[in-house]
Amino acid sequence: MAVCRKDLRVEFRTRYAYSALLMFAVTVMVTVSFTVGGFLPDSGVAAALLWIILFFSAMAGLPRIFAQEEEKGTAAALRMAAAPETVLMGKYMYNAVLLFSLAVLLVPLFFVLLNQSVLLPGLFLAVLLLGLLGLAAVSTVLAAIVAKAEAKGLLMAVLSFPVLLPLLLTAVKATHNCLAGSREGVAASMLLLFCYDGVILAASFLLFAYIWDD
């Protein structure tokens, strides 16, 4: 919790990451709403647009989480004071909080601007929660991998896309069903998302010490 609380406190004072996430998300959202303004996108297109915006917003803000520790020289202080797993957990929680707070603003705006409605709101929220947890987990561990690289942004997008593809496809499909009011396949998609999150978190905890120490 200490790492997460520290990052939130630093973010509250600087607002670098949240501003990047929010500005990117709102810009893309407004652009999309103007583009599709003349017609009502069907729930499949709307679901895809929602997750594309969430994915690229995450890529815009979350990779900084480890890079700034390396660039500012605070990574050594963290390494000396905390176990790698503590750092990973704190950073993961911070990324998840950041993504959730983005979603709280973004999702209602999305429904208003794209004139969408959710027929299965409970299931939609559950899918959104599981999808964002997975997005936060992948962003966190990949952010640690690219932290010392030169072209962090590019590397992050290249590495994250194949890893996140199963999550994005599943989340888009389940979101589409929730928007359209079809329960078919939603439970299976949620189980898949749950397993995906579990596998990514387990792999992250197993590998993170090597990533962090090297």
Next chain:
Amino acid sequence: MLTRVEIKNLAKAYGQRRLFSNISVTIEYGTVFAVAGPNGAGKTTLLRIICGLLPPSAGEVSVSVDGRVLSAGERRAKIGLVSPDLELYNELSALENLEFFARLRGLPFSPEEARDLLAYVGLKGRENDLLAAFSSGLRQRLKLAYALQHRPPILVLDEPAANLDGEGVRLVENIIACQRKRGIVIMATNEPGEVAYGDRILTLGPQGHGCLPQGSAR
């Protein structure tokens, strides 16, 4: 806690460039071990290897407490590090920095104790100032507080008096004298005055052809 640091046949190279090789030395409890040498000789690298922040190219470092050899993670917990490469958080105050690291280290955080520690390193009255507003000398003092916070049996100091004024230098002398009584000090420096604190001295660099022979550090 009887602490001991054992370095065996340690070597470090970056590609074809060899920084040092075949360093073997045992640092016993109550010792101030000074590492000297010109810029680029590998002093900071050696200290980072001892702290477990950098892997050696060959050889090993082991730290034992009361005869039990510590794992890499346990080793870090027993070390207090001050280094030009180590920074604290600009966006937090001095007190908040200490609170954060206390919680990370699993220590109970007491604001009174933290204030006492900050007063000891000369930061009385600056406890609630953000680190961004600190001069380089004040930052160095806070790094000393960070390193001392968990009362480590091993203190690793890389250029400990860098950016410090006369009073700060005396603070470093005092810290070294106190630590000698309750553990080990490993210090890298270019300053002849600081090298003189060392009970044993290892000189790195071209003149020493990498390092002194095994066990021959003074």
